[in-house]
Amino acid sequence: MNDFVKLEEKPFFRKLDYNFIIVILALNVIGLINLYSATHGPNATEVESLFISQIVWLLAGWTIFFFVTLVDYMFFSRMAILIYALNLLAIIYVTFFGKVALGAQRWIDLGFFRYQPSETMKLGLIIMLAKILSNRSPSGQGMGFRELFVPLLMVIIPFGFVVEQPDLGTAMMLSLIGGSLLFFCKVRRSIIIGALVIMGLAVPIAWEYGLRDYQKNRILTFVSPANDPRGSGYNSIQSRIAVGSGQFIGKGFRQGTQSQLEFLPERHTDFIFSVLSEEHGFVGGILTIGLFGFLFGLALRTAANARDKFGVLVTAGVTAYVFWHMFINIGMVIGLLPIVGVPLPLLSYGGSSMLTTMLALGVVSSVSYRRYLF
């Protein structure tokens, strides 16, 4: 920190944050090993193609990652309004004309790929909020109502449409990411307390009028899993058995009876962590969560060292984005949270999740890359 200007320009490879890339690669490898096990049951035939396509998504993800690294992230700051607006339009489109999956309108069929605008909206929101909040100062008492009005509006508009879809998982994710960023920029204590009180009051009202039956069911089931053995109660119980039966070192690669023998639902997507815990035990689970922790630490360090306020905020936003996905997914798998359809970043099967996660991490990498001026 003693030398502000260094005239020699560093080559591309030396400016990359290798720790960050290695942690992501490690999680990729764990994800692939695990997905192979989850999709190659004793008599699996068709599911093999899932493994191949995940590798394709992964390669596409890394391409995006490096491409975004090379783009100056200030480009996103300049484009923030456009990116946000396009995403919002796409969300409005799917809300009214999108393909219906599991009772919620979520995606547009692009033929080779099901595009879910709500996924990219999360990134659009991070960029938009980072742009607005980089004009606010995090010192002093924190933001009051006047400063909060515009950023809150940015969260509430997409939130409203996603709730209408009704995709409560994504809506919750949007508010968690938005809330984290606002909190990061410091909000007046009185407003935080007020918001908590209002939320407390809103829960019973939402329960009565807002939630669909299947959503209520999931929450009731969380309280008492045996109430709905046909639905998520069964999933929740089977997942807990899978995780617990892994014990300290696990049953071994492809030896997990819960996952290999059909007892686990959604093995390759939302419940991938239970496959991991069953086959690789406490050791594998802690290692994976530890890698995630390491990833967040590196991202926050990047944020702390960023060149400007937008860089700090966008990195903090991406960290919140990956963190909340991981938190909700693993919390659900190990029975700490109700069943919500949220994938585990970098480990779950799925193109949408893989590409957006790699895109987001690419933005962090870009911020890290540009802390060097030359």
Place this chain on the structure above:
Amino acid sequence: MAEYIGSLEETKEYAPRFKIFYFVIVVAFLLFGSRLWYLQIIQGEELRRFSEKNRIKQSKISAPRGLILDRSGKVLIENLPGFEATLSPQYIDDLNSMAQKVGSILSIEPERIANKVTRSRKQNGPFALIRLKENLSREEVFRLKRIRLDTPGLEIRESIVRHYPLQESAAQLLGYVGEISKRQLPLWNKKFEGRLLFEQGDIVGKTGLEEALEGDIRGIDGTSFIQVDAHGRETISQASNTNIYGEQFKEQEPIHGNNAVLTIDRDLQEAAFNAFKTQNRIGALLAMKTNGEVLAWVSAPSYNPNDFATGISPQALSKIVTDPFKPLRNKVIQDHASPGSIFKPFVALAALQEKVITPTTIVHAPGVYYFGRRPYHDSIRGGHGYVTVYDALERSSNVFFFKMGIQLGVDRMFNYIFPMGIGQKTGIELPREVSGLMPNSEWKKREKGEEWQPGENLSTAIGQGFVNVTPIQMAIAYNSIATEGKVYRPFVIRKVIDQDGKVLKEHFPQLLRDVTQTQTTGIKIDPSTFKVVKEGLRRVANGDRGTAKWWKIPGIQMAGKTGTAQVMGFSADQIYVKCDSRPMHMRHHGWFVAYAPAENPEITVAVLTEHSCHGNTGSAPIVRDVIQSYFQKYHPEMIEEGIKKAAQQRKAPVKAPTPDVPDAQSED
């Protein structure tokens, strides 16, 4: 950090905020870590044991479909308990030896079992259950149970077997059930959206009423939780439906489907099918009450639907499918045929109402009629001489109706005949009814791009040419003569009732049209016109020269008309070649449609016997048998009285009844 550069003052402001983020991440790590410790280390051993020995597996209990009953509550379709053998592919360890063992017990070739498993794995994934054989015999169940423990994946499950006590007598009407096809699955889920949910492997109605009633008689499947060991075998242990936390799993009982009551009379149905069988005929029959309630419905040749319910062998199936006379086809609503002479009464109605003739007009009907330069033949070389409309119907004169056809023209015929139900779907509940065809000049221009030819009026007037009908249409059309103008919608489902007998749906006779009232085309048919035609039809079965006079029922007068539908055209010199000497597939179809009693009709029966050459010898005896059975059951006193009268007449020597075989040549 020598290379570090940035507006430090600006970004440094965030420093205290990072602490909160680091704190949250550490808390999350500790939370997850301790939860994993609790599950995997503290509860780990217990959960491991549970995962190895006791697994709760969700399984579906199929709900029984509703019963189908006849009009008086006699069973037409029921459910019988049975056993089926199934395989779970994911547990099979040695496919070939398993196939060998199981195949020898079930008498299925081992290669077929192995193929079935491989194909199902490919198509439905490794977890889809495969049905090996349904309706196992006691012996098979016993022998399978002995090898079950050494044969992972094999299961013997209780199942419900759909049973059709009428066997082949009502196969096409009732239909059969089978596993839902991959193509059907999304279609039905869309059709019954919000009401029923179909899944792979579900048994559904495939044809006939089983299909038409799917939405009404399907039950709601239940769920049970069974414990299986690591090889997928069901284990019986103390707490079979509690999980490790001691919580009780709620089983869901299947809900029995609702029952359906039909308008069918089981006795009449069997009598009708037996008439076809004993007389060795193929074809179709529809018997209905004059208000549209269907009493019997036969399509012959037939098949035994119980074979389908218990898993039919490929040989038996291919025999049914390749049969040239198409047992699977519901000929009552799916076979087109020319009506032939049974079309004539409708032409007579039009001619009388349009005042082309009066009931007393005498028309010259020679054996050959020249229209332009082309000769049109009667079935009798000598012709019928000078005839009234009564005689023309009684003896089925072609030339008389050629003349009517020329006078009327096709469009006037269409205006009278189409509203009586010919050339349009009747609206019966069964699926895949065909519409038939009643042509007019507009139709020909639209479909063929040609003008209507005057000569085509002649062939149309005797029910040949473009006219095409189904047996059910002819029943409806004759029924509208019997009731003097009332066109009913035929129906076979009387009501749907739940298991407690509460009526959920009820259907009543539905009058579609009354042609004695002025129609939208400005056409109506007076009751007096109907009376003339009805007298003609009465003479067909009762007059001295009637084409169906040989089949009588004591005490009951039938009224009807015979007809012959040409399967293919023949040149003039071949027309008089005896039909019976042609190969089977070239023989004409025979029609007889009748109602009874002639004066105050209660029942209408239409019969088409395919390749029987003549309506009077082929179809009329079947119609007579069915009508006789009806009156024996519902009005035995009328028949007794008739027998008594006949005996008295015989005592007074008038004239011996003519038991001679009818002369086939006397009918066209």
